[in-house]
Amino acid sequence: MQLSRDDLLQAYRRMRLIREFEDAVHDEFSAGNIPGFVHLYAGEEASAVGFCMHLDERDAIASTHRGHGHCIAKGCDERAMMFEIFGKKDGLCGGKGGSMHIADLSKGMMGANGIVGGGPPLICGAALSAKTLKTGGVAIAFVGDGGSNQGTTFESYNLAKVWNLPAIFVIEDNGYAETTSSSWSVAGSQVDRGKGFGMPAVQVDGSDFFAVWEVAREAIERARGGGGPSLVHVKCMRYYGHFEGDAATYKAPDEVARYKATKDPLMLFRQRVTEAGLLDGQALDAIDREAKARIEQCVAEAKAAPLPTEKDLLTDVYTSPY
Amino acid sequence: MSKKTYRQAINEALRQEMERDERVIIMGEDIAGGLGSPGEQDAWGGPLGVTKGLMPKFGRDRVLDTPITESGFIGAAVGAAATGLRPVAELMFVDFFGVCFDQIFNQAAKFKYMFGGKAVTPVVIRTMYGAGFRAASQHSQCLYPVFTHIPGLKVALPSNPYEAKGLLIQSIRDDDPVIFFEHKAMYDLEGEVPDEPYAIPFGEANVTREGDDATIIAFGRMVNFANDVADKLSKQGISCTVVDPRTTSPLDTETILETAAETGRVVVVDEAHPRCNMATDVAALIAQDAFDKLKAPIKMVTAPHCPVPFSPALEDLYIPGPDKIEAAVRAVVGKAH
Ligand SMILES: Cc1ncc(C[n+]2csc(CCOP(=O)(O)OP(=O)(O)O)c2C)c(N)n1
Ligand SMILES: [Mg+2]
Numbered sequence: 001m002q003l004s005r006d007d008l009l010q011a012y013r014r015m016r017l018i019r020e021f022e023d024a025v026h027d028e029f030s031a032g033n034i035p036g037f038v039h040l041y042a043g044e045e046a047s048a049v050g051f052c053m054h055l056d057e058r059d060a061i062a063s064t065h066r067g068h069g070h071c072i073a074k075g076c077d078e079r080a081m082m083f084e085i086f087g088k089k090d091g092l093c094g095g096k097g098g099s100m101h102i103a104d105l106s107k108g109m110m111g112a113n114g115i116v117g118g119g120p121p122l123i124c125g126a127a128l129s130a131k132t133l134k135t136g137g138v139a140i141a142f143v144g145d146g147g148s149n150q151g152t153t154f155e156s157y158n159l160a161k162v163w164n165l166p167a168i169f170v171i172e173d174n175g176y177a178e179t180t181s182s183s184w185s186v187a188g189s190q191v192d193r194g195k196g197f198g199m200p201a202v203q204v205d206g207s208d209f210f211a212v213w214e215v216a217r218e219a220i221e222r223a224r225g226g227g228g229p230s231l232v233h234v235k236c237m238r239y240y241g242h243f244e245g246d247a248a249t250y251k252a253p254d255e256v257a258r259y260k261a262t263k264d265p266l267m268l269f270r271q272r273v274t275e276a277g278l279l280d281g282q283a284l285d286a287i288d289r290e291a292k293a294r295i296e297q298c299v300a301e302a303k304a305a306p307l308p309t310e311k312d313l314l315t316d317v318y319t320s321p322y
Numbered sequence: 323m324s325k326k327t328y329r330q331a332i333n334e335a336l337r338q339e340m341e342r343d344e345r346v347i348i349m350g351e352d353i354a355g356g357l358g359s360p361g362e363q364d365a366w367g368g369p370l371g372v373t374k375g376l377m378p379k380f381g382r383d384r385v386l387d388t389p390i391t392e393s394g395f396i397g398a399a400v401g402a403a404a405t406g407l408r409p410v411a412e413l414m415f416v417d418f419f420g421v422c423f424d425q426i427f428n429q430a431a432k433f434k435y436m437f438g439g440k441a442v443t444p445v446v447i448r449t450m451y452g453a454g455f456r457a458a459s460q461h462s463q464c465l466y467p468v469f470t471h472i473p474g475l476k477v478a479l480p481s482n483p484y485e486a487k488g489l490l491i492q493s494i495r496d497d498d499p500v501i502f503f504e505h506k507a508m509y510d511l512e513g514e515v516p517d518e519p520y521a522i523p524f525g526e527a528n529v530t531r532e533g534d535d536a537t538i539i540a541f542g543r544m545v546n547f548a549n550d551v552a553d554k555l556s557k558q559g560i561s562c563t564v565v566d567p568r569t570t571s572p573l574d575t576e577t578i579l580e581t582a583a584e585t586g587r588v589v590v591v592d593e594a595h596p597r598c599n600m601a602t603d604v605a606a607l608i609a610q611d612a613f614d615k616l617k618a619p620i621k622m623v624t625a626p627h628c629p630v631p632f633s634p635a636l637e638d639l640y641i642p643g644p645d646k647i648e649a650a651v652r653a654v655v656g657k658a659h
Binding site for chain 1: 358626628632
């Protein structure tokens with residue numbers, strides 16, 4: 001393991017920030033303060049952070065409709081993200097995108113996506129840019145188990161392989177696409193699918209940050225070194241409904257509670273680092289407090305912030321005057 | 323006859339047609355829900371509950387939940403329609419047509435013509451459209467003008483529960499591919515709907531208000547706004563005819579031209595983007611064939627030429643609401659006074 005103390009603190013901070021962010025968005029949505037379709041990432045934090053810890057400004061990621069966690073993991077500003085979700089003028093996308101389109105190209109975050117399967121082709125493009133411009137960058141598509149069945153995803157596997165792109169497909173399998181079980185919807189296995197296209201492919205337990213971090217390191221090093229694309233199948237759990245307002249009655253009644261009690265990624269991280277004497281509980285407690293305070297502040301400021309106005313409606317449709 | 327919501331009217335049309343004809347099957351993502359899952363089956367009945375109850379009644383052989391693979395299952399519906407079934411496929415949001423359009427416009431739409439009249443493709447694609455849900459740029463578009471553009475497709479835009487049931491039954495019985503547009507902001511709208519099955523023929527506009535001063539031609543959800551505006555203005559001495567074309571393809575050009583000629587003052591209301599939409603289509607038709615009857619320039623009330631914004635503050639400005647329709651009517655009428 002090559003994670004420094006700072007890395008560990010950083011990993012935990014990012015995961016905790018995602019959790020606090022999502023819990024706060026859940027509360028605010030429930031209180032009627034957030035409009036639209038909102039899909040929360042709570043429970044899946046180790047996947048986004050385990051991968052993005054290896055990335056820097058050369059690298060790009062494409063996300064899904066469940067994009068807040070990927071944004072935070074890639075370094076997007078959580079305050080501007082919260083403003084965006086509240087539809088405010090100073091949001092990350094000027095209030096025009098909202099939760100489903102949250103993005104920051106300057107951070108290599110190519111966007112959450114309202115179209116399932118929208119991301120994989122885009123990261124083939126980002127990987128092509130990196131390869132052609134010789135930046136040393138890699139590109140990662142996070143894809144749900146549902147999105148793994150989309151034609152665009154398979155086409156991207158093939159393209160990434162035949163072009164030998166520095167691309168990585170991360171299948172975040174939280175067991176469901178909306179209400180439908182991945183045990184039904186996915187024919188064959190994710191790993192076999194990847195191998196079928198000639199890519200190295202592995203499965204990893206998404207509750208275990210360290211396991212994710214390790215397979216991510218391998219895949220990213222391979223891509224950076226010119227070794228081409230790979231696929232990682234991350235098994236994980238979403239804690240909230242598909243979108244806010246979904247009661248998730250299609251799950252087993254104790255499914256989420258049992259996972260939270262035994263496999264919560266933040267809890268396991270804490271256990272692991274404290275038992276190994278890598279970090280002490282106090283340092284982690286401090287991060288918990290900071291994250292909570294930070295998100296509370298983001299929410300309070302977002303609520304008070306001004307809305308966009310009529311003169312914003314027709315801006316940014318085109319780059320040149322129209 | 324009883325009061326039903328738009329949602330219930332659609333559900334009832336599907337149920338009655340499935341009872342009538344064994345060849346009618348429905349398919350889509352989570353149209354029942356819970357497939358392969360340990361908990362509740364029929365958990366959703368579609369994301370807004372429109373198809374709820376159909377799976378328990380007809381079973382999973384006729385109510386097919388699909389993986390997220392629109393190109394595959396919409397294409398399968400088209401292929402099944404060409405080979406003996408009468409599928410009703412749900413494209414959850416019309417915005418997703420981008421990942422399956424080939425199967426609709428190059429395949430379904432053209433079989434009849436390309437194959438020398440030998441093919442019959444009785445497929446219905448039900449799809450959600452429209453702004454107002456804070457659902458942002460990729461879940462709020464209208465896009466029916468895109469489908470209307472394609473010869474071989476029929477396009478229905480029911481404006482209330484009565485229309486929804488009758489037009490959906492017609493869609494299912496029709497032997498051509500039909501794209502059936504459901505406005506997501508109308509599912510809870512209530513109206514009188516007969517309990518027995520009935521079909522509303524395509525290409526026959528419904529004149530919902532009759533007046534002398536102006537003619538408002540409106541599409542889909544906009545018909546309701548137009549009716550409200552007409553009712554409000556009638557109390558202020560401006561009487562309007564309101565026309566609901568019901569289908570954009572075929573389009574009832576006769577009723578449109580007649581009612582336009584009667585008042586000579588026309589407002590066309592279309593929630594779609596302004597370039598190449600139904601408003602420009604209808605305005606061009608009237609300008610071409612009833613120009614001599616016009617007493618004022620035609621006014622078009624549409625969404626602006628931008629993607630649908632997320633922020634409620636912007637989305638409210640985006641939607642061509644009653645205020646804009648009223649202002650347009652006053653403008654065309656004002657020209658004469
Ligand atoms: C092309 C397309 N089809 C369908 C949808 C509707 N939809 C949004 S999320 C979703 C389920 C996605 O499941 P999965 O990929 O497993 O991601 P998860 O929600 O579990 O994170 C569906 C069907 C969509 N947004 N885009
Ligand atoms: Mg999933």
